[in-house]
Amino acid sequence: MKSAVILLIGLLSAYSYLNQEENDCYTEFQSWKIEYGKSYTGQQEVFRFFNFQINRNKVNKHNSDPNKTYIMRMNQFSDLSEEEFSLLYLTHYISNEVIQQNQITDDQYQTYKNDKTQNSVDWRKITQVKDQGQCAGCWAFGAVGAAEAWFYVKNKTTILLSEQQLIDCDSQSFGCNGGYQNLALKYIANHGLNDARVYPYIQKQSASCKYDTGPYKTNGAQSVSSNNFKSYLTEYPLVVVVDATNWQFYGGGVFKDCNKSVNHAVLAVGFDENDNWFVKNSWGTSWGEKGFITLAPGNTCGITSYAYRAI
Incomplete structure (x- = not known):
């Protein structure tokens, strides 16, 4: 009892x-x-x-x-299941398409020697974190980030360019249903982009393209092999595609819980003396380290597999 x-x-x-x-x-x-x-x-x-x-x-x-x-932290995605998060914020790339769509080689993949390569480089302060919202337009944000970085380093110009123009007007991609950052970089070189204030972001694809040309043009696009990744990143940021499946609640620290099945475009913005990578995301400043994530050394999350830069 x-x-x-x-x-x-x-x-x-x-x-x-x-x-x-x-x-x-x-x-x-x-x-x-x-x-x-x-x-x-x-x-x-x-x-x-x-x-x-x-x-x-x-x-x-x-x-x-x-x-x-690394630590996890509750954030704007806290009411979403893993499946919902993946469907809303990640793009399921087909690797062969990503690497073969009109790819431009980097000197036939020969190792690039850059006398300016450093033990560490940090471009985080030159690029503004943006928020793609519930539009799978990460490809546009990555390409725009790469172009903005090129303008800053090469032309000493600080400008916020229009992701919305790419989402509405780049017919080789699929608006808020995903796209190709390498082809977006070629669009920027061929058509030019407008200032984001002229063609503002609305978190969805418009019914029509408002402006198919703009005053801000780069000279082209170039793919970056894993052998040359660090050397080119020393010069300015690179747009990359990664596996962000487990990034939902990242809150800080060195992240490594991923594989190499890429599903999200981001901007590589540097590395530290321990070879950890600094990456800018497009989920706003309330996510991660004020919008950034630090990845472990090597090809963590596939970061060096499919990289491109503006030229």
Whole structure:
């Protein structure tokens, strides 16, 4: 009898604890909705809270592991399942298409010797973090980032260019359904881009192309082999495609939990003395390290597999 009473007390305590945990989580969920301007009704509220609970537990479990080299943090994606996040924010590239679509070689892939190659380089301060929203236009943001960096380094010009023009007007890509950053770089060289204020971003593809030409033209595009990646990155940032499947809750530190199945275009913006890579994303400044991520050395997430630069 005594043991049964003890078991009952234990079950009641556990139930009370779980209720308290859920109450705390729900309070956190309400605060999170206010912070990110989210609003739901009916069953949608229940479903989003369910995802929030799962993600909160995932983040807490990860951060309690002392062997992890990076932290996770709840952010604007906290109400999304892994599947939803992938569908909304990642593009499922076919590697052969990425590498073969009118690719321009970098001196027949011979190793490029750059006397200016340094032990570390950091271009993060020359490029502004933007937010693609729920439009799979990362290819446009990556290409625009590469062009903006080229203008800054080569022409001493600081300019914010229009991703929307590429999404609306580059017929070789697919707007908010994905595209090719190498072909976008060729579009910029052939057509030119407008200032982002002239052709502002609206997080969706317009019904028609507003301006198919612009005053800001580069001279061309060039692919960058893994052998030359670091040397070229010393000169200015490169647009790359990576596996960002597990990036949803990245909050800081050195990330390495990925493979090389590329699904997202970003901008490589430097490396440190330990050969960790600095990368600019297009998910706003509330994600990661104020919009950036640090990747472990080597071909982490496939970063050196498919790289391009403006020339």
